[in-house]
Amino acid sequence: MHPGVLHRRFLNDLSTSLFSFVLPLLPTSEELNVKEEVRGLIEKLIKTLEPSARLLSFGSSCNSFGLRNSDMDLVVLIDDPNATIEPGNFVESMASLLERETNFNVKPLPRARIPILKLELAPSPALPFGIACDIGIENRLAIENTRLLLTYATIDPARVRTLVLFLKVWSKRRRINSPYRGTLSSYGFTLMVLYYLVHVKQPPVLPNLQRIMPMRPMEEEEVMLEGRNVYFFDDVETLRREWSSVNFESVGELLIDFFRFFSHDFQFNNSVLSLRAGQLTKESKGWVNDIDVGGLNEMARDRNRLCIEDPFEITYNVARTVTKDGLYTIRGEFMRATRILTQRPDRAVLALAELCR
Ligand code: GTP
Ligand code: MG
Structure with a gap:
């Protein structure tokens, strides 16, 4: 059979397998x-x-x-x-x-x-x-960022929820979801997926909810809470009616490309992932690795290896728990995942099982 046909078949198979993988892991x-x-x-x-x-x-x-x-x-x-x-x-x-x-x-x-x-x-x-x-x-900001994540999920549940849930399971099984041990929280992984769907994918799978302004007068544009602008477009009915993505990639394709992007393309050394504003530089945020820590310990220097801006607390690096070794391990896992999904195009179920081993 033509390799292109085989690949198509694998991608379809992968999407179906992802749905079936995630379903039994949902809470009863x-x-x-x-x-x-x-x-x-x-x-x-x-x-x-x-x-x-x-x-x-x-x-x-x-x-x-x-x-x-x-x-x-x-x-x-x-x-x-x-x-x-x-x-x-x-x-x-x-x-x-x-x-x-x-x-x-x-x-x-x-x-x-x-x-x-x-x-x-x-x-x-x-x-x-x-x-x-x-x-x-x-902690009212946590309520707001929870609502933001939920609104993103509601726009395209089949793709967004499946991707995030799968990545949570994968990161837990591969032991890279332990902020106390130098890797990344679930919240951090979720922000990475949303960043990818809003800012990396062209055409985007999701709109940037912090940039869409209401049709009504501008009074809602800034909603302040504890000194932070927590505004985002949360009118789900209007979104459903008036926004639709022209990206029709399947969840399997998106997953492979997510892993590929973070294996090869994202510049971890000098870039910041910002769901609010797209890709930023560490320099522009003042989040540089080699700040003079004046005798402080290694941990302080390790703060900004991976940089993920919180959507509302924009001076806060959600990935500050990720150490040099932690980032090395996480990137290694992205590469391993890319390898498994691109070099094993026979049975998708088996590829997923191996991925999460
Ligand atoms: P699991 O507990 O692994 O199922 O994932 P979770 O979705 O509950 O994520 P996590 O426990 O990492 O975070 C729970 C919530 O705490 C998030 O949805 C955020 O609202 C909040 N939170 C977690 N980490 C941070 C952080 O570093 N900064 C801020 N501002 N909020 C955080
Ligand atoms: Mg939790």
Whole structure:
């Protein structure tokens, strides 16, 4: 058979295999229900400490990029402007309350840079892996970036969700999704995929939501939160009606090209990935590797190996956890993935299995 035909067939096969790969890894409705019950229960308890407090989910439990048995990310928002609450103290009060009233294993980190409370619930029939959950205080930017990710997913769920979910599984199986061990968070990988779909692919698969302006008067253009512009175009109905991509590549093609782009084309040494603004230089952001760290340790110098600008906290490098070795490993994995997907064009299922081994 002609190599072109074989290749076509492999790509079709790869897309179908990606959907079937991801599907059984999605959370069950039972899991989602239990998690929502747990959230409601904790919220009720927290309201006894501060009646104006609400407890919201963010991260993968509500950006549509959640995998089965993933952690729960929760945040307490205090609505009463007169309530004077110091996050560290509030974490301590929540900890003693939840220790008294629930079966959770409770671990407060009130003096961390961002004070949080860690909770763990032992496994049960409905939740064979238990629940692990982090509760933060007043982190409203996380709610906004969760909404941004969800809106991107909603525009083209079949391609966007499949790509992100697959990359999350792949990065976990290949052990390059450990910010504490020098590699990249799920949030970082997700921003890489969205950057690629908005700024690298021509024609783009997704519009830049932080650049589309409302048809109505310009009042919404800047929405400030904690000194950051958190505006993005979130009118999904209008987007569905008036925006459609003229890029018709399949999810399999996009995946291969994603790996190829980050193996060969992206200039890790001097470029910054910005979902908001496209490719920027490290120099223009002041994120250079060899800043004079004046006797500080290696970690400080390692801060800007991989640079991913947060969509709203634009002075913040989401990939600051990635060390020199970490980046070397991540790039090696992109190359390995490219190799497997381009040199093994027989059965796509087998290629995916090998990719995630
Ligand atoms: P899994 O837990 O691996 O399923 O992925 P996740 O989608 O929950 O991602 P992750 O745990 O990495 O991050 C959860 C949420 O925390 C993200 O959706 C962001 O809202 C927020 N977050 C995580 N890391 C950062 C960061 O470095 N900067 C900022 N501003 N927010 C972050
Ligand atoms: Mg999470």
